[in-house]
Amino acid sequence: VVIAREDRPGDKRLVGYATEIAPGAVDPAGLRAQLAQRLPGYLVPAAVVVIDALPLTVNGKLDHRALPAPEYGDTNGYRAPAGPGEKTVAGIFARVLGLERVGVDDSFFELGGDSLAAMRVIAAINTTLNADLPVRALLHASSTRGLSQLLGRDARPTSDPRLVSVHGDNPTEVHASDLTLDRFIDADTLATAGNLPGP
Incomplete structure (x- = not known):
């Protein structure tokens, strides 16, 4: 999933979140490189964060606030x-x-x-x-x-x-x-x- 985050005021960036079946199965840099080949530059996430599972609200929707901030x-x-x-x-x-x-x-x-x-x-x-x-x-x-x-x-x-x-x-x-x-x-x-x- 890709969302727009504003972790610093006025600095909104696209950030991707990926889950993996086994540890090390997802390479964030490689995933960004693949996206860069298929998407225009402004649609490529500035970072990809690998997490165990997508956090959900009590209603079963994606909990955006619970997604961790990327580390640049x-x-x-x-x-x-x-x-x-x-x-x-x-x-x-x-x-x-x-x-x-x-x-x-x-x-x-x-x-x-x-x-x-x-x-x-x-x-x-x-x-x-x-x-x-x-x-x-x-x-x-x-x-x-x-x-x-x-x-x-x-x-x-x-x-x-x-x-x-x-x-x-x-x-x-x-x-x-x-x-x-x-x-x-x-x-x-x-x-x-x-x-x-x-x-």
């Missing part, structure tokens, strides 16, 4: 980023995804990244490193190391990674890592595009 974290064992480019990209991954740290081999999608977070990450990388990566770059190089290699060895943070967001007559300074879609798209369009079915 290191997916390949932590290896620290090296060099200014890798460190900057890892820092952006961590800020956007709400993680303490991100290693060079960790996959953005395995860490819980989705299409909206991907847009924020690429916007922050392009601004901070003065680059011009398309969002689809994350599909081909989803790790800190992979993106850093696409950017090149000379990728370094700019001295002043700030943007100016203008709403009406009130310009405000914005840090690249704080970019959100609502700075570029009107609220009605964003609400329609970002609507996920609730529990």
Whole structure:
């Protein structure tokens, strides 16, 4: 079963829950990979949680509140980023995804990244490193190391990674890592595009 969870305010993600007949029968990463081959990116769960049985209410319906929250974290064992480019990209991954740290081999999608977070990450990388990566770059190089290699060895943070967001007559300074879609798209369009079915 797949539901939309909002474990952090404003951060709604699809999470899948699977039961298994025998211990180790379900591989969460493999299941996500299979779904990614058949579904558009925005429909692939950010995480898959394996549980013994689906919790039910007294009425026999799925008890959404009893489903455990997924754990997002290191997916390949932590290896620290090296060099200014890798460190900057890892820092952006961590800020956007709400993680303490991100290693060079960790996959953005395995860490819980989705299409909206991907847009924020690429916007922050392009601004901070003065680059011009398309969002689809994350599909081909989803790790800190992979993106850093696409950017090149000379990728370094700019001295002043700030943007100016203008709403009406009130310009405000914005840090690249704080970019959100609502700075570029009107609220009605964003609400329609970002609507996920609730529990």
